[in-house]
Amino acid sequence: MMVPPNIEEFEERAAIAQYDGGLSRAEAEDLAAQDQGFISAAYYWKWLADYLVTMGPPSSEKP
Numbered sequence: 001m002m003v004p005p006n007i008e009e010f011e012e013r014a015a016i017a018q019y020d021g022g023l024s025r026a027e028a029e030d031l032a033a034q035d036q037g038f039i040s041a042a043y044y045w046k047w048l049a050d051y052l053v054t055m056g057p058p059s060s061e062k063p
Contacts, residue, residue, distance in 0.1 A: 005036050005048055014041075 010032045017028035029041035038044040 004051055005033075005038070005044060007048070010036060010044065 010029075013032035013035055014025070014028040017023045017031050018025055021028065023031065026041070029044075033039070033041040033044035036044065038047065
């Protein structure tokens with residue numbers, strides 16, 4: 001079972017990757033999501049939205 005993502009950590013990591021690493025915002029968010037075990041930022045945000053709606057992990061735990 002995956003634990004809920006750490007949004008604060010995600011935002012900080014993405015900002016550092018974008019501004020210090022020279023990545024685009026999309027690339028930086030993908031990297032931050034991958035650091036938390038997600039395959040992409042899109043999947044990260046979908047997982048988080050599903051978690052908030054159901055108050056639990058999505059039924060499919062596949063990243």
